[in-house]
Amino acid sequence: MAVTIVGTLDTKGEEIGFARDVLRAQGVDVHIIDTGVVGDPGIDPDTTASAVAEAGGTTLGHLRDDADRGEAIEAMGKGAAAIVQQLHDAGDLDGVLGLGGSGNTSIATTAMRALPVGVPKVMVSTMASGDIEPYVGATDVMMLYSVADIEGLNQLSRRVIANAALAMVGMVTNQPDIEVEDRPTIGISMFGVTTQCVQTAREYLEERGYETIIFHATGTGGKAMEALVRQGVIDGVLDVTTTEWADELVGGVLAAGPDRLDAAAETGTPQVVSTGALDMVNFGPRDSVPEEFEGRHFHIHNPQVTLMRTTAEENADLGEVIAKKLSAANGPTALYIPLGGVSMLDVEGADFHDPDADTALFEALKTNLAESVELVEMETDINDEAFARALAEQLDAYMRAVDLAPEE
Structure with missing residues (x-):
């Protein structure tokens, strides 16, 4: 087993050396990548800072002469990412450990994020709280708060660093024999207010031999699904819950960025998309909602989550954006519209029921949707069993049409 440690040896050599010794005492091989720019390394690295800088598209001399901290962190992060990918591809990396403050936390986690999900990644950081x-x-990536600054070894830092190293030992030396079935995988987006729809669709697809991965539409969930589509881990997308676009457009806290809905479209991945939870924008506790939204219609989901009803104007904008994203798709794409409500809060009699706002959303979607996208409208709400089953059946049909369905 081999663990790679990513750290700035000019400032954290003693601490990284301690982590190395803990790992080696447990019979684990160690490869140290030096990401320090300013001074000489306190211990000998296996990959020098010069090599990291070159892998990042520059030279160590340039970074030192320029003395631009931001530029250095970006370059060393890019270089460290390239090197850990090479080590992993060669079978010489089973896990990555990082130690540091804000600078090396940025560098080391950039490297960690370049590796596949499942490769152990532990970052001991002053920023983890x-x-x-x-x-x-x-x-x-697993973040472990260092409690005190990582500056010298003492009774506290030794314990925290040793715990991180031993956690890494446990992960790389006790990998469970997880059976991975060769089944086509469907990514599904979900929110609490679309859970019934997702559960029904998931059960249908799994009965037909698909593996499903559910992503909570919390911003990072949408980003994760998009990334796994691009990596080829996900073969088909059931994008029930596109609510992250409401946060992106209006200014909520669960936005997934402007690239949401791009991965399946650009890769030609079969996708069936709906309008789940586009009736809401997400914020934290009620007193955290920006003043600009005072006077709007709110729903207190719990003490930590406040939902704000989207307006007709906002829904019209959402419909235009989503329709244009789907219209750019290179693969089979369908849009399913639940005319009876886009979430459990949007049905007749519920707190966010607003037919005018929904109509603005639906009309904007239809107006801006290309003919290449199959459009289906149903007189149900999104959590109706018939609607959920229709979504799943459509995606199953697309998967079979492109020979991605499970063997019968």
Whole structure:
């Protein structure tokens, strides 16, 4: 077993050396990648900082002369990512461990995010107690808060670093024999207010031999699904819950970025898409909602989650954006519209029921949708069993048409 440690040996050589020794004491081989730019390494690396800089498209001399911290972090992150990918492809990397402050946390997690899901990744960081989304992204990076700064060895830092190293030992030396069936995989987007639809569709698809992976539409969930489509892990997409676009467009906290809905379209992956939870924008606790939205219609989902009803104007914009995204698809694509409500809160009698807002969404979708996209409207709400089954049947038909369905 081999673990790669990514760290700045000019400032964290002692601490990285300690982690190396803990790993080696457990019989694990160690490969150290030096990402330090300013000074000489405190211990000998296996991959030098010069090699990392070159892999990042520059030279160590240039980074030192330029003295631009942002440029250096970006270049060393790019270089470290390239090197860990090479080590992994060669079978010389079973896990990655990182140690550091904000700089090396950025560098090391950039490298970690370049590796497939499932490869053990542990980052000991001074930044791990705050907003870690920029470091973790849509991957399975594990963040461990260092508690104190990683500056010298003491009774606290030794314990935290040793725990991280031993956790890595456990992950790389005790890999379970997980049976992976060679079945076509469907990615499905879900929110609490579209759960019934997803459960019905998932059961239908699994009965027909597909494997399903459900992604919570929380921003990072959508990003993860898009990334796995591009990696070829996902063979078909049932995009029930496109709510992340509401947050992207209006300014909520669960946006997945402007590339949401691009992966399947660009790769030609079969996709069936609906309008799940486009009736809402997500915020944190009620007092965290920006003042600009005062006077809007809110629903307190729980003390930590506040939902805001989208307006007719916002829905018209959402319909235009989504329709244009789907119209650019290179593969079989269908849009299913539930005329009776886009979430459990949008049905007649529920808190977000707003026929005018829904009509604005539906009309904008139809107006901007290319003829290449199959359009189906149903007089049901999104969680109706008939609607969910229709979505799944359509995707199954697309998968069979392109010879991606399970063998019968």
